[in-house]
Amino acid sequence: MSEGQENLRTTEVDLGGLVSVLATHLYSTPLVALRELVQNAHDSHTRRCLEDPQGAAGHRPRIRVRADAAGRTLAIEDTGAGLTEPEIHAYLATVGTGYTRLLREVTGNEELIGAFGLGFLSAFSVAEEVTVTTTSHREPALGHRYRSRGGEQYSVEPVPARPQPGTVVELTLKPEHAHLADEGALREVLARYCVLLSIPVHVGDDEQPVNGIPVPWREPIALIPSGRQYAARMEFAAAFGRRFEPLTAFPFQSHGDGGADSTDAIGLLWVQDGGTYGSSDNRDLAVYLRGMLLADDARDLLPSWAGFIGGVVESNRLTPTASREDLQRDEHYRALQQALAEAIIDGLYETARLHPSAWRRILARHGQDLLGAALCDERLFTLLADDVPVPTSQGDLTAGALRAAGQGAVHVALGSGGGFEEMLYRAMQVPIARGDRYAVLPFLRRYAQLRDCRIVELGSADGNRELFRDPERPLPAEELGWLAAALADAGEQLVPARFEPPGLPLVLVPDREAELKARIEDDQADARIPSAALRLARAFTARTDGTVKARLYLNTASPAVQDLLRAYRAGHTGSTTAAALLRSIKVIMAAAGATGSSGGDLGAALAGVGTAVAALTAPPLDALSAGFDRLFDDGPQNEHEGPQNEQGEGAR
Numbered sequence: 052m053s054e055g056q057e058n059l060r061t062t063e064v065d066l067g068g069l070v071s072v073l074a075t076h077l078y079s080t081p082l083v084a085l086r087e088l089v090q091n092a093h094d095s096h097t098r099r100c101l102e103d104p105q106g107a108a109g110h111r112p113r114i115r116v117r118a119d120a121a122g123r124t125l126a127i128e129d130t131g132a133g134l135t136e137p138e139i140h141a142y143l144a145t146v147g148t149g150y151t152r153l154l155r156e157v158t159g160n161e162e163l164i165g166a167f168g169l170g171f172l173s174a175f176s177v178a179e180e181v182t183v184t185t186t187s188h189r190e191p192a193l194g195h196r197y198r199s200r201g202g203e204q205y206s207v208e209p210v211p212a213r214p215q216p217g218t219v220v221e222l223t224l225k226p227e228h229a230h231l232a233d234e235g236a237l238r239e240v241l242a243r244y245c246v247l248l249s250i251p252v253h254v255g256d257d258e259q260p261v262n263g264i265p266v267p268w269r270e271p272i273a274l275i276p277s278g279r280q281y282a283a284r285m286e287f288a289a290a291f292g293r294r295f296e297p298l299t300a301f302p303f304q305s306h307g308d309g310g311a312d313s314t315d316a317i318g319l320l321w322v323q324d325g326g327t328y329g330s331s332d333n334r335d336l337a338v339y340l341r342g343m344l345l346a347d348d349a350r351d352l353l354p355s356w357a358g359f360i361g362g363v364v365e366s367n368r369l370t371p372t373a374s375r376e377d378l379q380r381d382e383h384y385r386a387l388q389q390a391l392a393e394a395i396i397d398g399l400y401e402t403a404r405l406h407p408s409a410w411r412r413i414l415a416r417h418g419q420d421l422l423g424a425a426l427c428d429e430r431l432f433t434l435l436a437d438d439v440p441v442p443t444s445q446g447d448l449t450a451g452a453l454r455a456a457g458q459g460a461v462h463v464a465l466g467s468g469g470g471f472e473e474m475l476y477r478a479m480q481v482p483i484a485r486g487d488r489y490a491v492l493p494f495l496r497r498y499a500q501l502r503d504c505r506i507v508e509l510g511s512a513d514g515n516r517e518l519f520r521d522p523e524r525p526l527p528a529e530e531l532g533w534l535a536a537a538l539a540d541a542g543e544q545l546v547p548a549r550f551e552p553p554g555l556p557l558v559l560v561p562d563r564e565a566e567l568k569a570r571i572e573d574d575q576a577d578a579r580i581p582s583a584a585l586r587l588a589r590a591f592t593a594r595t596d597g598t599v600k601a602r603l604y605l606n607t608a609s610p611a612v613q614d615l616l617r618a619y620r621a622g623h624t625g626s627t628t629a630a631a632l633l634r635s636i637k638v639i640m641a642a643a644g645a646t647g648s649s650g651g652d653l654g655a656a657l658a659g660v661g662t663a664v665a666a667l668t669a670p671p672l673d674a675l676s677a678g679f680d681r682l683f684d685d686g687p688q689n690e691h692e693g694p695q696n697e698q699g700e701g702a703r
């Protein structure tokens with residue numbers, strides 16, 4: 052005996068406390084009790100097949116769940132192995148020990164579900180009293196009734212044998228769980244819990260079991276005609292999904308390390324139509340272990356970009372928590388995550404190739420999400436680059452169509468639309484992609500890079516250069532300085548340029564990169580943008596310093612601007628008034644919404660028009676005043692005639 056062992060004491064167990072904690076706190080929902088009892092019934096059938104194959108062959112296995120709302124009772128009845136009296140004491144009434152695990156260890160049978168010897172306790176979380184009436188296949192002439200309130204103490208008494216071996220577990224529900232005694236609700240819950248169980252589960256007197264739909268991956272593939280395989284998958288997805296219609300469904304199988312002969316996980320994945328969605332993350336994955344629902348919402352197993360995917364997976368490699376409502380995050384979990392992402396991409400490829408009409412519906416329904424998904428995975432990008440619709444000023448177009456209509460360049464507006472630059476392109480019939488929409492800009496940048504095509508980003512300095520050509524002759528720095536001081540407000544950069552129409556003397560174009568930067572950088576709460584795409588967007592906006600809020604393009608081809616410069620060079624006193632008038636026009640146009648908002652004050656600008664008109668119309672009328680009437684005359688037909696001819700027009 053080693054030193055100190057004589058001091059060893061046995062840990063005391065407060066059985067009452069333990070039972071109460073396990074029964075009340077182990078599970079997150081009272082429905083789990085139902086699952087545990089159905090699972091026990093199922094295991095009991097498997098046990099019977101193993102121990103009494105002949106007897107089992109002589110009857111149809113069946114589990115029936117009945118509810119009596121008036122009596123507040125629920126009963127789960129099976130035609131399985133039943134229990135002898137010693138088994139009731141040793142297994143049913145011993146916390147932490149069950150026969151099922153022993154049986155699995157001895158026989159290696161993987162259909163047996165029970166493992167912990169705890170599940171039965173969950174009955175006490177919903178029931179005031181539990182009775183178990185059972186007849187073992189080993190002693191078909193005997194019957195026993197176990198009865199307990201609370202699980203801490205129980206009694207067993209002899210009763211007449213059941214007509215055939217099996218067990219019925221009856222629960223007298225606590226008042227707060229009375230709603231469980233509703234057969235309609237039971238059908239719905241059990242359809243999900245039991246969909247993969249091989250033994251039919253019936254509710255009430257129903258002839259049809261709740262788990263009657265064929266499970267596509269369980270059917271021997273050779274027996275399903277190839278034309279039916281896709282239909283069988285779609286039927287399963289439609290029955291399981293409930294909330295939506297599946298657009299396509301594809302099989303899932305992961306071989307793990309064992310190579311093609313072993314299967315770690317198997318199931319079905321599908322694309323949901325999403326017509327009734329309130330959010331874009333509708334990942335919906337149910338995970339089953341040995342046929343029993345383990346995790347109803349295992350969305351974290353799906354990639355974050357796959358908000359439109361639903362599925363069912365069964366795996367014997369995952370390890371459940373003791374409550375069997377969640378999975379241990381171990382290496383099998385991570386391997387499954389990886390395998391699922393690959394399977395979704397494979398499935399989308401398969402859909403594009405084999406089911407073109409489904410593929411078109413997926414693109415139309417999930418275009419925005421797919422744009423973002425394409426950015427998260429190279430293979431997805433390759434699949435989607437030419438097919439996925441991009442929102443544009445002319446409706447949804449593929450990047451290829453956008454490029455063709457833009458004479459080899461894709462045009463994208465960085466702002467929220469309606470800006471001056473966009474207006475001009477619309478006049479030229481060039482579609483503009485909506486760069487403010489989720490993932491559009493990074494997607495088109497990637498597209499342009501990989502497909503070697505030009506991208507014109509309207510609102511950026513580079514993009515604007517396409518619209519606003521350089522002036523014929525650069526303006527002297529001194530004149531530029533005067534113009535900037537006279538026309539530009541804070542945050543605006545004056546840019547001399549030539550653009551259409553010449554009747555427009557100047558236009559203010561907000562810097563969309565600065566706008567985008569502001570939006571992306573404080574858009575923490577936008578849960579719609581998957582983090583990978585947001586990181587990309589932020590990496591881009593970090594390059595923009597954001598100090599230039601807008602560019603003020605001054606049209607050197609405009610007669611009004613030419614007259615202004617001529618007057619300034621001649622030292623004409625009217626040039627300051629004329630410049631003030633142009634500045635007012637700029638602010639008013641910006642406020643009217645065509646060009647976004649200016650840093651200028653609208654009230655002061657409106658007053659400025661009056662001041663300028665008063666100054667220009669005050670006698671003597673000089674040559675310049677006539678020139679300014681043209682400011683309001685837009686249109687290329689307004690030929691520039693030179694100051695010497697303008698005296699007469701000024702009197703108009």
Ligand SMILES: Nc1ncnc2c1ncn2[C@@H]1O[C@H](COP(=O)(O)OP(=O)(O)OP(=O)(O)O)[C@@H](O)[C@H]1O
Nearest residue numbers: 091095142143149150151165166167168169170171
């Ligand atoms: N309907 C039933 N028919 C026959 N035996 C049953 C039935 N329900 C329970 N048992 C017996 O009681 C034991 C304990 O059941 P319990 O649900 O507590 O644990 P388990 O099913 O073995 O494991 P787990 O906690 O993982 O569910 C089972 O192993 C089984 O031997």
